[in-house]
Amino acid sequence: MARKRIAIDMDGVMADIVSHYIDWYAKRTGELVPVERLNGMPEPTGFPNGELIREFLHTPGFFRTAPVMPGSQEAVKALMEEYEVFIVSAAVEFPQSLSEKVEWLNEHFPFISWKNMVFCGLKTIVQADYMIDDYDKNLRYFNGERLLFSQPHNANYTEYNRFDNWEQIAAFFAKQAVPLAS
Template sequence: MKRIAIDMDEVIADAHIRFAEWYKRDYDVEFPHEQLHSSSFMDLVPEEHRSVIKGYAFHDDFFKDLALIPGSQEVIRDLYEKYEIFITTAAMEFPNSLLPKIQWLKHYFPYISWTNIVFCGDKSIINADYLIDDNVRHFKRFIGQGVLFTASHNKNVDWDLRVNNWQEVRALLL
């Protein structure tokens, strides 16, 4: 059975929206949906706010109840019937994210065993046929095929195999 490693943030969990929610809470500035999904959040805020924004992800509650990326739940359920699925997240940078991410996965993807959840720093350690991720840096030493999942921060990144949503993942792998 082939293996698929799937990143969490900006692939199945919408952290981008959380940044916008917390920014609105702290600065009373709201960005239109189109603007949020057209560029990196850091590019939308003034430079003097960027260190505060970066700090959000270190907060205990940041990853607690993120919204699902549309279609991820259904397509991953279908992939699970044909592939061995691993959720691989570079969570070590944000140690406070570990428990909220485990709880989030248990809630939305209860059929994925804890043995198939990998918290790491460098994803090249992952032995899989495919890695679906929003950041090409994780493909550099990965031995399988990197599949770039389009996110606001990578729209201008050049990568051969790209999917824009979960329906495109379905078409590619099922």
């Protein structure tokens, strides 16, 4: 029997991009933007200078230095024991991000093979049983089970199964496990 497949987004799911935006913004402007101010807002618009946020996305080192989402390393490693796991990230929109994302994954998730890293533009081509993502634009056209990872920009989404952290994701998949016949 083939193992079920999980497609996992990187930014906002494995990499804590929101706290990274906040930190980079504070370092460059001296203004600490509270995360609550970002609720329900597209990422750039919650900041007083949204253009600066867009600039970060094109700045060398931005994607490479993102913090790891708490609990993601342990949870992804455990999922890989039972599922076929692919990291699926939209990397071609910001060309320098491609190599930075590969380096980031190799450092923080060394147990993920390059064969399980998928970098693309649109994720509409992704075929899996489950997708964990923080964006409606990626989940909307996905044919498998859609798992929304909570982020401030998606606070108003109500049409998906929502998960606030990796512990909740791990618990969800623990319930999905089917015991092997003895």
